Amino acid sequence: MELPELTLLDGAMGTMLLAAGLPAGAAPELWCLSAPETVTAVHRAYAEAGSRVLYTNTFGANRVKLAGSGHSVAEVVTAAVRCARAAAGPDTLVALDIGPIGQLLEPLGTLPFEDAIDIFRETVEAGEQAGADLVVFETLSDLAEARAGVLAAKEHSRLPVWVTMTFEATGRSFLGVTPASMALSLCGLGVEALGFNCSLGPAELLPLVEELRAWSGDTPLILKPNAGLPDPRSGAYAMTPADFAAAMAPAAALGVRCFGGCCGTRPDFIAALGETLRPLPRKPVQRRYGVCCATNAVDSSAVRVVGERINPTGKKRLQQALREGDLDYVVRLALEQQDAGAEILDVNVGLPGTDEPKLLAAVVRALQENVDLPLQLDSSDPAALEAGLRAYQGKAIVNSVNGTAESLRDILPLCKRYGAAVVGLCLDERGLPETWEQRVEIARRIRDAAMDAGIPQEDLLIDCLTLTVSAQQEQARETLRALRFVTEELGLASTLGVSNVAFGMPRRETLTAAFLTEALHAGLRFPIVNPGTALVMDAIAAHRVLSGQDAGGEAYLRRFAARTPAPAPEQKHPTEMTVQEAILRGLKAETAALTAAALETMQPLELIETLLIPALDAVGAQYEAGTLYLPQLIKAAAAAGEGFALVRAKIAAQGDSDAPSRGKILLATVKGDVHDIGKNIVRAVLENYGYTVLDLGRDVPPERIVDCAVRQSVPLVGLSALMTTTVPAMAETIAALRQSGHDCRILVGGAVLTEDYARQIGADAYAKDAKGAADYAREVFGT
């Protein structure tokens, strides 16, 4: 489908239906069934005004929003396509219009990504069946929802796919998406056109259009804004058709090819666009490339630090966390690297005996919920890469493809399908190349294969392979020589796992930093390093000054200004403090230091009994007395948690089987409830008190709770519900637990509950706060 240079879309549907007598607040989609001639009359008015693409009246025609309407998605969509087709001339396209599902996706909401894909699939299939010419997703503010829509349409139909999202004047969507992230992700998925609708008036959107164009290249752009801003008192829009058209006209110079209107626009607005719009010479634009997560795009024209620490090779603690599904630990590694200056995170979860596809997807979800950095998915398993890429809401880097026929065949199509950048590793069937020429030859082969697979060469990062100088000293020169050639002659970006070079040598960071400096000089763009190593990050900061990337050396100055020693803390020296004091004051580092010192002379279990538990008892007593408040109780528990962690580590080191736990507790916020901070506080306190907590999250159906309690033989189940309306779900969960015959105690909590109410719904106990929950746990476990 080749679009003309300027294509007129239509204007608002809702505004017109309201004018035709639809009551405010009613579902407009149902009029396709009950008053099809009214809907067709609106379409016809737009066609007569010059619209060449008519959007069907199906904004909310999905199974979630139509639930309870008495009509199926297929019924409504079929009728809607018929209404539009009846008004469309031979050269007018009918676009199946799809708005947001109406439920927020995870992690802010509770709708799983794959469920969102399935909801969109149903609407798209009905639209194609009914004869729509293309699919347009509009008014989205969540990149995950946009990706779900595009994947549904691409995987379940042959229709072209357009996407327009809604932005605020701040340059972001409600969920923080930037035009750069939108363009990188959606162009990567192969949308036929993209742009903005609704949001603001035309004038306010033009700067965002410029930004979008820089990141989306030649993909046609769509602009369908509101008729200015509405009057709050009445909801009416004030812009005239002539003003609207005049404000839209400059967009033709910014790559916009599809023009229409959203809220408040009518057929006379479209007619005015037809009279006013003229093709304009394109304004030159600085084309930009990069990778992104939903809220942060990283431009690949400069040096970018890739954090290497999420990789279990040789890391016992991370291996254990991955085996146990302890994603909190993985998130902590990510946060530390982000704080230390990483701009992209490499994520490798390959560990024998684990389900790598499942684990990689879970880690990707946990990371994107907690850090604003693009991810580099590091695996050789195509199934794991696909699971990770699917779950990743942005444009990722795949690490890696190599020069073997098998790798090129399996990995490149995945990168193309999900729109990822890819690392090309310079090795092939012959093994590790020994000379720089062999590396370059493989790099060329990978480049050609990538371009054949439809991956632009800007999305390829060549890895010339770092070997260790302790084993193959001469290879360092070969790597650097190849790197220079790849940069200067092939014009490709590069990456390198820098730290390998110093393996087995003393003062590794010195050698690593020196090699890094030489590699940066040779053109290295994406160094994969440990951002926690100061020498390495210093070398990068210095390079950024010398290369001019750090204009005025401002970042360099800031970095070293922060190094001036901080004023001495006012706290007492740890040796002058007892463990109990440190815990009472919520001082983590001091508690850890004092516990470590005590472990020199005390047995671990004795330390728990005589120091940690009594300290927590003292905290509890002060809390009860009202001299210490909840935030302080939580801090004290967190400090005690540091102590428990050291004790557990000591016991593990002594070789005893399992580290001690005071007992296993399941926690969940019940179905229908999304308020979970109270439950999360209880979890933090119980964990820090030495219990093992299985946290099932929020909006958890009864059957999942029962299943987990039974399978894991949990003796204590804690349930939370905040709203009067969700307490029945709590009662239902308790009934299901009782009915299962599983022997456990049930503790409940939440703002609207009371002791009496808890008994009424069959709970064993009610806790008014986290302290109450800890007290009850002690009663149940006797420790």
Place this chain on the structure above:
Amino acid sequence: MNPRLTDIDPAEALRYLGCTDAPPEALRRDLDRCRARLLDCARPRLVWRSFPRLPDGRLEGTDWTPAGADIAAHLRGCPHVVVLAATLGAETETLIRRAQRRDMAQALLLDACAAAAMEHVCDNFCADLAAASAPARLTARYSPGYGDFPLSEQRHIFALLDVTRRIGVSLTEGGLMLPQKSVTALIGLGAPEGARTATSCDTCPARAHCMFRKEGRSCGTP
């Protein structure tokens, strides 16, 4: 009337934490840091519309009559009703969720600051509305979930104001709002003498389970 968030009342934030006395110094310092972070992060947004109220309680131009005896009593005699939806935005939601991973005590303080900030935004809106509507008097805000005004009425407010599209708040199937720090409310305009123009324990939705009342205290609301 643009959303205004200029300050977060520390006393109000502390009330949400159950602290009505002077807080310990360390807690006060932590709270001040959280107030500053929240003020920096929050992007309050609101959308509202005024509807004439027909004698049978229906809002003119719609097919909605707010359900329940309590809201009817609250709005009785008011010729207009302002329907309001406001939020601190997804930025605040993300800030609090992420803080729970790093430092739960801080997350709790941020959550309390956010609750106070949301109130502050709504209070400012009502003050601006009162100034613009003078001499007509305003009733207090009344939200779905108060009294017998059911949470299921949320969907009408969402449809009337196009809340999701205009300010980015979604409604769960059970009628809860996301981002969580969001408010919907009805305000009677042109309230007759004797109408409830301020909140009190008598009309408070938390009356039955208020932690202060359980202890024979009050949160400070007159």
